Amino acid sequence: MTTGIPQSPGDGLTPAPLVSDPEAKVPPPEMLQSPRRIAWTRRRRSAARTWAAYRQSKMGMAGLVILIVFVLIALGAPLLASRESISATGAEGTAWESPSAQFPLGTDNLGRSVLALTIWGSRISLFVGLVATIISMFIGALIGIAAGHMGSWRDSVLMRVTDWFLAIPFLPLAIVLASLLGASIWNVAFVIGITSWPGTARLVRAQTLSVKTRPYVERARALGAGNWHLVSRHILPNVFPLIFANTILVVAVAILSETTLSFLGLGDPLSVSWGTILELAFSAGAATRGAWWWLGPPGVAILLVVLAFTMCGYALDEILNPRLRRR
Amino acid sequence: MSLLEVRDLSVTYRTQAGSVPAARNVNFSIERGEVLGLAGESGCGKSTIAHALLRLLPEGTTTSGQVLLDGEDVLTMKWGALRAVRWDRASIVFQGAMHALNPVRRVGDQIAEAIQLHDKISPKATGQRVEELVEQVGLPGRRARDFPHELSGGQRQRIMVAMALACRPDLVIADEPTTALDVMIQAQVLNLIQSLQADLGLSMLFITHDLSVMVDVCDRIAVMYGGEIIEEGPARAVFDTPVHPYSKALSGAFPRVGEERFRRAPVGLGGDPPDPAHLPSGCSFHPRCPEAFAECPKVEPRLYDAGTGRRAACLLVRSKNVAR
Amino acid sequence: MTRRYVLRKVIGALATLAFVLAFNFALFRVLPGNPAQILARNKLLPQDAVEQLEEDFGLNESMGSQFVKYLQTTFQGNLGISYTFREPVSGLIAERVWPTLLLIGVSTVGSMVIGLLIGIYGAWRRGSGFDISTLGGALVFYAMPEFWLGILLLILFAATLGWFPISGIVTPGANYTGLAAAADVMNHLFLPAITLTLGLIGEYALVMRSSLLDVMGEDYLNTARAKGLRESLVLRRHAVPNALLPTVTLVALNLGFIISGAITVETVFSWPGLGLLTYDAIQAPDYPLMQGLFLLFTAAIILANLAADLVYGFLDPRVRYA
Numbered sequence: 001m002t003t004g005i006p007q008s009p010g011d012g013l014t015p016a017p018l019v020s021d022p023e024a025k026v027p028p029p030e031m032l033q034s035p036r037r038i039a040w041t042r043r044r045r046s047a048a049r050t051w052a053a054y055r056q057s058k059m060g061m062a063g064l065v066i067l068i069v070f071v072l073i074a075l076g077a078p079l080l081a082s083r084e085s086i087s088a089t090g091a092e093g094t095a096w097e098s099p100s101a102q103f104p105l106g107t108d109n110l111g112r113s114v115l116a117l118t119i120w121g122s123r124i125s126l127f128v129g130l131v132a133t134i135i136s137m138f139i140g141a142l143i144g145i146a147a148g149h150m151g152s153w154r155d156s157v158l159m160r161v162t163d164w165f166l167a168i169p170f171l172p173l174a175i176v177l178a179s180l181l182g183a184s185i186w187n188v189a190f191v192i193g194i195t196s197w198p199g200t201a202r203l204v205r206a207q208t209l210s211v212k213t214r215p216y217v218e219r220a221r222a223l224g225a226g227n228w229h230l231v232s233r234h235i236l237p238n239v240f241p242l243i244f245a246n247t248i249l250v251v252a253v254a255i256l257s258e259t260t261l262s263f264l265g266l267g268d269p270l271s272v273s274w275g276t277i278l279e280l281a282f283s284a285g286a287a288t289r290g291a292w293w294w295l296g297p298p299g300v301a302i303l304l305v306v307l308a309f310t311m312c313g314y315a316l317d318e319i320l321n322p323r324l325r326r327r
Numbered sequence: 328m329s330l331l332e333v334r335d336l337s338v339t340y341r342t343q344a345g346s347v348p349a350a351r352n353v354n355f356s357i358e359r360g361e362v363l364g365l366a367g368e369s370g371c372g373k374s375t376i377a378h379a380l381l382r383l384l385p386e387g388t389t390t391s392g393q394v395l396l397d398g399e400d401v402l403t404m405k406w407g408a409l410r411a412v413r414w415d416r417a418s419i420v421f422q423g424a425m426h427a428l429n430p431v432r433r434v435g436d437q438i439a440e441a442i443q444l445h446d447k448i449s450p451k452a453t454g455q456r457v458e459e460l461v462e463q464v465g466l467p468g469r470r471a472r473d474f475p476h477e478l479s480g481g482q483r484q485r486i487m488v489a490m491a492l493a494c495r496p497d498l499v500i501a502d503e504p505t506t507a508l509d510v511m512i513q514a515q516v517l518n519l520i521q522s523l524q525a526d527l528g529l530s531m532l533f534i535t536h537d538l539s540v541m542v543d544v545c546d547r548i549a550v551m552y553g554g555e556i557i558e559e560g561p562a563r564a565v566f567d568t569p570v571h572p573y574s575k576a577l578s579g580a581f582p583r584v585g586e587e588r589f590r591r592a593p594v595g596l597g598g599d600p601p602d603p604a605h606l607p608s609g610c611s612f613h614p615r616c617p618e619a620f621a622e623c624p625k626v627e628p629r630l631y632d633a634g635t636g637r638r639a640a641c642l643l644v645r646s647k648n649v650a651r
Numbered sequence: 652m653t654r655r656y657v658l659r660k661v662i663g664a665l666a667t668l669a670f671v672l673a674f675n676f677a678l679f680r681v682l683p684g685n686p687a688q689i690l691a692r693n694k695l696l697p698q699d700a701v702e703q704l705e706e707d708f709g710l711n712e713s714m715g716s717q718f719v720k721y722l723q724t725t726f727q728g729n730l731g732i733s734y735t736f737r738e739p740v741s742g743l744i745a746e747r748v749w750p751t752l753l754l755i756g757v758s759t760v761g762s763m764v765i766g767l768l769i770g771i772y773g774a775w776r777r778g779s780g781f782d783i784s785t786l787g788g789a790l791v792f793y794a795m796p797e798f799w800l801g802i803l804l805l806i807l808f809a810a811t812l813g814w815f816p817i818s819g820i821v822t823p824g825a826n827y828t829g830l831a832a833a834a835d836v837m838n839h840l841f842l843p844a845i846t847l848t849l850g851l852i853g854e855y856a857l858v859m860r861s862s863l864l865d866v867m868g869e870d871y872l873n874t875a876r877a878k879g880l881r882e883s884l885v886l887r888r889h890a891v892p893n894a895l896l897p898t899v900t901l902v903a904l905n906l907g908f909i910i911s912g913a914i915t916v917e918t919v920f921s922w923p924g925l926g927l928l929t930y931d932a933i934q935a936p937d938y939p940l941m942q943g944l945f946l947l948f949t950a951a952i953i954l955a956n957l958a959a960d961l962v963y964g965f966l967d968p969r970v971r972y973a
Binding site: 163164167168169170171172173175176177179180252256259260263264265266278282287288289290291292295296299302303304306307310311 | 666667670671674678679790791793794795796798799802803805806810811817906907910911914915918919929930933934936938941942944945948949952953956
């Protein structure tokens with residue numbers, strides 16, 4: 001912009017000229033596409049940016065690694081320990097053996113390898129946690145978006161009902177429902193899911209309200225967009241990243257809940273989950289017998305998985321929620 | 328001896344990005360009963376100076392130089408002596424009273440706290456003094472029992488002024504006392520500050536980015552840019568006939584009724600204030616300066632004589648002096 | 652505190668209670684496996700008890716009049732008769748209330764005091780070894796099922812080392828009185844209380860820490876320093892009281908967690924409180940008992956939330972005048 005630097009002091013009387021940009025910008029060719037393409041490209045780029053930021057977080061990466069290990073264990077369970085070895089009749093060792101070379105985590109009261117049990121237990125525990133979370137997020141998101149989007153008295157009613165459900169303590173309600181519905185992994189997942197939706201609903205509603213006020217929503221409305229279009233094309237995609245971090249934390253809580261319900265005897269007795277292992281062990285008197293090898297590993301597994309989910313959730317939350325970053 | 332003498336004050340913040348100099352070799356002095364204005368854009372270091380004077384900067388900042396209050400160096404005082412000096416000899420009227428007041432305590436209690444820290448008087452006498460102070464700033468005495476959120480912005484700022492006067496300090500540092508207020512309320516609070524200063528013979532360091540406000544309130548003005556003082560002089564003179572190109576731009580940005588040049592285009596200055604972590608070479612103003620010439624990026628100007636009681640850090644001034 | 656604020660909170664609590672009563676009723680009548688069906692299946696009760704229950708709960712009448720009967724009996728304090736114990740549910744609850752209150756009381760107070768102190772110190776010395784290790788510790792304790800911690804403690808300190816009893820509230824057979832009896836109870840209380848406390852500490856510490864960190868960035872702390880206040884007093888008089896506010900609400904929020912903790916920990920240590928009673932109810936399954944306990948737990952939480960709201964209103968002047 002400068003034509004040349006004056007070599008000597010000027011007279012100081014001419015006012016400074018306004019800055020102008022001589023180069024007009026021409027939009028690059030990729031911008032001239034359908035709106036949908038543009039939106040998806042933008043989303044992919046912001047996802048890439050989030051991932052790049054996530055990679056910086058030591059806590060997040062550690063959690064992610066642990067999670068991947070457990071998922072691999074769960075998926076590869078048949079390869080790591082035969083299904084036979086965990087059935088009541090397929091026990092390979094003698095009962096109540098403490099850890100040895102053959103059974104690194106000892107055996108239970110039926111002579112089954114605790115290591116095999118723990119490996120297989122990962123499947124049900126992770127599965128129930130996931131299904132319960134999906135149910136919870138689905139209901140929570142439905143109600144949250146409906147409340148936030150529709151507003152006025154519908155919002156108040158929905159939120160009042162949500163508050164009431166929030167007032168009910170989780171475990172007593174879960175106990176009652178699980179008792180009435182009967183013990184099966186689907187029922188357990190269902191019970192956890194429908195008892196934890198209120199928290200999600202509130203969060204989703206808050207995010208919906210903030211997204212609703214953004215200019216592009218107003219613009220879409222002015223252009224004649226109907227409710228369905230607004231929700232599916234504008235509100236949902238923008239609310240989703242904000243609740244994603246919360247979702248991960250919900251999975252952690254769901255896994256803990258499954259463990260608790262199973263321990264109390266409400267889990268599926270025919271399936272092996274970390275919670276049912278603990279329940280069986282405790283009822284068989286493993287605590288008084290000091291059989292730490294039977295009671296320890298499932299708990300450690302739960303601890304690691306929940307820690308991993310929590311770390312990932314916190315790391316994501318820090319990235320997606322800039323207010324936390326200053327700490 | 329001046330009431331306040333600041334010599335070579337430098338403040339450096341330690342950040343993740345390295346050391347950032349917020350104030351560099353600042354020198355000024357305030358006599359008894361004098362009001363010195365400190366003007367400049369946001370981020371030029373004015374608030375940093377205000378906090379540095381009473382060592383209120385957060386941990387991780389390095390301060391060097393001297394701050395002589397009645398001959399004693401505040402920066403090297405022991406903690407006990409410093410706490411005695413704070414508020415009793417020099418107090419601050421903070422910007423943004425909503426955040427500078429504890430939201431869960433009554434305003435009267437907060438003023439009383441200051442009194443109790445320095446004057447050993449009975450609770451009853453403290454209560455009376457608090458009421459006196461509140462009335463002195465134009466509010467009814469019973470307002471002392473309110474919580475901060477029950478007062479309007481202007482009322483809160485008056486309370487801040489009342490609190491600053493609680494221990495009858497020699498020096499009051501007003502850090503942008505009217506910036507967060509509406510224009511009408513601004514005028515009221517400014518009048519209040521002015522009359523109190525006159526009545527009580529206070530010395531003041533008046534910090535603001537609004538030059539037009541300063542001209543009435545201050546005896547002298549110092550203009551800051553990029554952490555340094557770049558012009559200093561009597562208030563009227565600096566405002567009407569600024570010497571440094573930045574002061575010219577700052578002063579010129581305030582429209583005067585009747586002057587031709589304000590009728591069409593806004594008169595401003597392009598560009599942004601310099602990033603303290605990456606200051607330009609030589610004169611820190613040269614990238615934005617309309618009168619910059621070849622020597623400006625190379626030489627860092629000191630404060631050169633620019634007339635009676637006036638100084639400016641500009642090579643133009645230096646060459647004028649040389650020419651004389 | 653304005654009467655309007657108090658009134659608003661009380662009415663809110665009552666409304667929630669009403670909802671819970673209705674919900675409780677619906678649960679046991681509408682869901683598959685309602686009492687009528689269960690009664691038909693249940694072989695534990697003798698015929699006359701079944702007929703009594705049917706009459707009490709009007710199981711042969713319409714849903715509407717059943718609901719009315721339900722409300723009547725509940726307000727009279729009649730929560731039905733336990734299948735397994737053959738006793739009124741309300742009586743059973745009254746018996747088992749005190750051990751649970753003792754356990755919960757000790758744990759809550761302990762975890763609050765220790766947790767808050769840890770949080771305050773962690774925020775004050777942020778980033779120090781203490782801070783980081785307590786953060787890590789809190790995270791770990793949060794991630795483990797609290798009953799599992801109890802099991803581990805039981806294995807180590809009771810079963811293996813023998814320092815503490817394995818179960819119960821008193822040593823069976825020994826009839827201690829006075830101080831010795833109290834000491835006996837304390838001895839039995841130790842492990843379950845530690846378990847529950849450790850589970851809760853983390854959250855108090857974390858909330859206090861983040862709350863204090865928030866407050867420490869506030870300008871009014873600098874104002875206090877400028878007035879000449881000593882740093883420790885700045886913390887004590889201005890920072891901590893303001894940071895405590897969110898912790899009050901946390902106590903109420905935590906109640907759900909405390910109750911589930913009580914249920915599982917009492918089960919692990921056979922501590923004869925409401926938690927163990929719940930476990931017994933599940934095993935049967937003993938529906939009247941479960942229903943009564945559910946109502947009790949929920950009502951307790953609602954009342955505790957109300958208390959927390961009122962305390963918060965007392966502490967934070969900004970809220971009560973709204």
